[in-house]
Amino acid sequence: MGRGRAKAxxxxxxxxxxxxxxxxxxxxxxxxxxxxxxxDDDSADEDNDEDDDDLR
Known part of the structure; x- marks a missing residue:
C-alpha cells in the first residue's frame, strides 16, 4: 500500500x-x-560498445 500518493x-x-x-x-x-x-562523438561510443562485447 502507499502507492496512491506516488501514482498521483x-x-x-x-x-x-x-x-x-x-x-x-x-x-x-x-x-x-x-x-x-x-x-561524431556518438560514432566513437558505438565503437567502444563493440569492444565491450568481446569481454563477455
Missing part, C-alpha cells in the same frame, strides 16, 4: 507534459526519429 504525482506530471504549451523543435524531433547522430 506521476499522473500529475504526465498531465503537465501532455498538456503543456511548450514550443516543439520539429527539426530536432525529425533528426531523432530518423536516427541521425548529433555529432
Amino acid at each position: 504525482k506521476q499522473t500529475k506530471k504526465a498531465r503537465e507534459l501532455k498538456y503543456s504549451s511548450t514550443s516543439l523543435d520539429a527539426d530536432a524531433l525529425q533528426r531523432e526519429l530518423a536516427g541521425v547522430p548529433l555529432s
Whole structure:
C-alpha cells in the first residue's frame, strides 16, 4: 500500500507534459526519429560498445 500518493504525482506530471504549451523543435524531433547522430562523438561510443562485447 502507499502507492496512491506516488501514482498521483506521476499522473500529475504526465498531465503537465501532455498538456503543456511548450514550443516543439520539429527539426530536432525529425533528426531523432530518423536516427541521425548529433555529432561524431556518438560514432566513437558505438565503437567502444563493440569492444565491450568481446569481454563477455
